[in-house]
Amino acid sequence: MTATVDEVDAPVARPASVARGYRFELVKQLSQWRVRLLIGACWVAPAIFVAAVSQQSSLPVDTVFGRWMNATGWAGPLVMLGFAGSYALPLLTSLVAGDVFASEDRLGTWRHLLVAVRSYRRIFVAKALASLTVIFVLVAGMAVSSTVGGLVAAGNRPLVGLDGHLLAPGDAFAQTLLAWVCALAPTLALAGIGLLGSVALGRSPMGLLLPAVVALVLALAQLLPLPVAVRLALPTYAFISWEGLFTSPAQLGPLLVSIAIDLVWAIVATALAYVLFLRRDFTNLSSDGSGRRAVLAGGLPLAGLLVVAFAVIAAATPSMGSGIERDKLQSSLATVFAHLYRQQAEQLHRPAVTEEQLGATAACTKGDDLVEQEGAGNDWRCVVSWHLPGVNGTGQAVYQLDVTPDGRYMADGDGPKDVNGYYQVRTPAGDQPNPLWQFDGNVELLSTTKG
């Protein structure tokens, strides 16, 4: 056969645009039964879960806002957020971002994709954007679904904040939305780690599970009595620090620091994944890009980032202790008590009283004063004192506090009986939950909020 090359110096084929690559990746993602199942589950299951739990008499009081699930629909999405931060979001990012590159190795489609797109950079960007889109859809589903479930089951009622103040339904909506938006920051960090694992570990199952494993390790670390600076340097602390939005004033210091740390983690992990992706030789059929060098190239800079973040936080703030100090705990407990006392007075149709009029104070000791008066533990015992206008004498109530290392505490009333000794109060409208019997509070680990 005779013919000639009809185009001398044929122009190099233009790469497919990022937008086209993004649509291509979305089509692939959404065609997978696993992703469809996840999306369906995230948009349906939280509503069922929240509605079902809200109807129960036994509420998940160990979970933040869990005790309010049958009192207001806004507690449901926040309980869901607490659960999502610990388990669901790391798993979801694992299954989506952790598989987005490895799936091409498994299917043997890399060379096909490269020939079609003709740009490493655009493939990477398209894959990252598509997996983030799917993750956002999953997160949005959990937020919307749990909110709908909560509102349907418990109604659009005011929410009691973590310092006892009452948030009107509109404010509760805004704060809940903001809390879910804040949770996107650590989700992004985990997604970046997922992309890195997917590139660096190839077909290995460890690549798929990396974000979940990292999140589990970090969640365990948060249970340890670590210095505040270490706690904040970990890339999932915003899964906890959103709770600071539900105090007045909001505890923004730890929240903003943790969001900034999360975003840096997301950027660095994604950039490392990009560099490793560019270095890979796709003609070498025996290699999926994984290996000791890839793991080190991905892991060491992140370990370095952790150290640098710790050093910066430690240098900028007094954060080498636990952050749980007696003064802060006393102040927090007195504030919550005063807010909730107002509610109880309203329930019992007693004369209205303000927090300022009460002038509540708390005196706490840890371990009967035999140990250092700071840090987490269930051996805090506090006496709250207050004054009622026109009444001689001082009211006093005793609380046992169980303080967790992340600053959250549960106060358990220990008398007197007519204030906090019984879980219900008798009101003209019948028996109602006693807000002073047990309640949650939150100590700000960084002392940045002027209360």
Added chain:
Amino acid sequence: MDTSLAVRARGITKTFGEVVALDAVDLDVAPGQIHGLAGPNGAGKTTLLGLLLGLAVADDGTLEVLGTPLGRALAAPDGVAGFVDGPGLYPSLTARQNLAALVALRGTRTAGIDDTLAEVGLTDVADDRVRGFSLGMRQRLGLAAALLTQPRLLILDEPANGLDPGGKRHVNQVLNRLAADGATVVISSHRMDDLESLCDEVTILATGRVVFSGPLGKLSAESRELDYRLRTSDPEAARDLILSTPGVKATGDTDVVSALVPALDELVIALGRKGIAVRELAPVVSPLEAAFLALTDQEAGR
């Protein structure tokens, strides 16, 4: 730069760590030609095809595709399509969705999806998920994906894998039609019979080196002694003649002799003169296969 060639490679070398996948490979492929790339497993065929597709760059040497030098990865010119290491397909998509996604991705002028599916004989399963496809069906869909871009240089790695005889014939017809329309086809195989019915020229690789490149006829002519299965009406008498005919050797198998074609002619004539009927005479392996084995075994033995 030789612009009359669809592919021109000079001194191409590619290594993966300590492994030399390609060692100073030269390759010329004329436009409109179906060029076979043969060699045993690990000979470097897929690596060379990957370089032609622009998936990577050679460590050394020059490579021009459709008149364009390939100096960096993913810089293949427009009009180059194909697959290496199997067709890249997404099992959760249907055949039609796979092609539609590819069309949407490239965003360039393409052949019609239905026409292309019909061309490779997959119309009936167009809306079936690829997960359930056989290897042969996947190969055909991979070919369809390449044909969508109306390529001027089609590169296919082992396209006959998994195809039944009917499927091979169908694919060969498609490739012949493509070449007749002026496109160049480079296909690889480790089986010479796959290439024999299709290719104008072949290049044989062994351990990363070119051991032969040229027309198939030349390869046959270069063949050396072959083994032939010989069955006669009088095996005992034939045995004596085999032993006495110069250039013909008996082998361990009583029905097989080893000889060059002229010596074999002498033997057949002698058998006829003695009144011994030849009931079967056929090469144990085809001449091309034998040449291939001789060349590649020789290279591997170095």
